[in-house]
Amino acid sequence: MLRRSLAILLVPALIAAPATAELLAPPAELAPIPVALLVDVNSGRTLYSREPDRRFLPASTTKVMTAFVAFEEIAAGRLASDRQFIVSDPTARQWNGRGTSMYLKAGDRVSTDDLLHGIATASANDASIVLAESYAGDVPRWCAMMNRAAAMLGMTGSRFATPNGWPDQGATYVTARDLVTLGEATITRHPQLYRTYFGQKRMTWNGVELISHDPTVGVVRGADGIKTGHTNEAGYNFLGSAERDGRRLVMVVAGAKTEADRASSSRALLEWGFAEWHDRPLFASGKAVAKAAVQAGDAREVPLVTHRAIAATLARGETGPITLTVHYRGPLVAPIAKDAQVAELEIRAGDAPSSRLPLFAGQAVAKAGPLDRLVNGVMGWFS
Known part of the structure; x- marks a missing residue:
């Protein structure tokens, strides 16, 4: 099987200031x-x-x-x-x-x-x-x-x-x-x-x-x-x-070294994360992100869904664009269980390193029967 990648979205971030995440100073409480x-x-x-x-x-x-x-x-x-x-x-x-x-x-x-x-x-x-x-x-x-x-x-x-x-x-x-x-x-x-x-x-x-x-x-x-x-x-x-x-x-x-240091650094780090960064919502939990090709199944493709709300995270003042790419080793081979992890969504915001989140089969795909193989073969001629 081949590693397949599908660029599904290109979103320019709605921020104009020429800043990057690297310019954000971490909380002073993290020093020790x-x-x-x-x-x-x-x-x-x-x-x-x-x-x-x-x-x-x-x-x-x-x-x-x-x-x-x-x-x-x-x-x-x-x-x-x-x-x-x-x-x-x-x-x-x-x-x-x-x-x-x-x-x-x-x-x-x-x-x-x-x-x-x-x-x-x-x-x-x-x-x-x-x-x-x-x-x-x-x-x-x-x-x-x-x-x-x-x-x-x-x-x-x-x-x-x-x-x-x-x-x-x-x-x-x-x-x-x-x-x-x-x-x-x-x-x-x-x-x-x-x-x-x-x-x-x-x-x-x-x-x-x-x-x-x-x-x-x-x-x-x-x-x-x-x-x-x-x-x-x-x-x-x-x-x-x-x-x-x-x-x-x-x-x-x-x-x-101390319980006080643990408390102050933990609180400061969380507050900094919420204050200095924001999420750009992309997909609600359970939504289909893309579709993957399926081989030898009773369906020719399967929706790829997320089990969590998915967003792109941007620092205060950070520029885009936001690029999303789906990766999977495909075509996927039936049978495929519903909710099986079968792909990943790569998120890249601006020049920052990308991150990957799991994507799951949105429905079960059984192995193809004789009629399914006939229909899929015919459909293949026209696809």
Whole structure:
């Protein structure tokens, strides 16, 4: 098959000032932060980047991958939110009160829903272990699920050897680029579950109020998560996100020396992203962007749709034009499942590096039967 590219749109940006994104100064609060990344989800454009591929210890931001794996299992119908688990005596003895905790005791009956609230809000180390052991059989099997999910998402710079981020001599590590990928996937693949479990400031378990350390929720307008992390070795980390008027940003700061530095840099980076950049809407979620040719199917082409609102992101004062190109390896070969990712949309705004977003089959295409092959052959003569 051949790699096919289709230029579908050329839009001159309606901005006349001779400015570029490179002229935008980042927030001063980022000065002491060794790793930082800010991405606009609607366009895939990187708005700010510092050491995005540097490996670091994630601490409790690891728990986002534990939540993501659980979300995938829930979506597949293999894990019910009301499923009950019983806390084992060894787990309770090892993890009750160890770091941030739900203080689970041996014999406690706790649901998937309770555990996910504990993981996302209270950053509960014991909840992560109970979910991993109870569902997968043991922690290594759960970590294997985490690493398979990371590979599926293309997180090539990360590895997970713990469900909760407890120090493990560097066996668990991530990059900012991979954490942003994980955050985007958690939000876009499981929007309802994300809203249910992330972005909550407090929860109550057995009469005890547990508080989130998220530095942005309730402070930055539109902030709704995602997860902090801290150990002495890792420093203070944060994977965060905020949405305003349909525009979604995801960010990472890592290796901050103090909790105050983490808070101020995270808030400043999100506010800078909303104030200094704007989105030019292109396609609503679910809309067809283009069509791809299909071989040996009961249809000769399939619509390519987006599962998110798509925009081009421009800096304040940045000039265009905006160019969109669809890429796919084609013709696509039937059968094709509905919602299978089959193409990418490349977005280029001005002279900035381009970004790519996934496109999905808007309908199923079955293998062609004898009549379909006859009709397609005839149509081919006239196309």
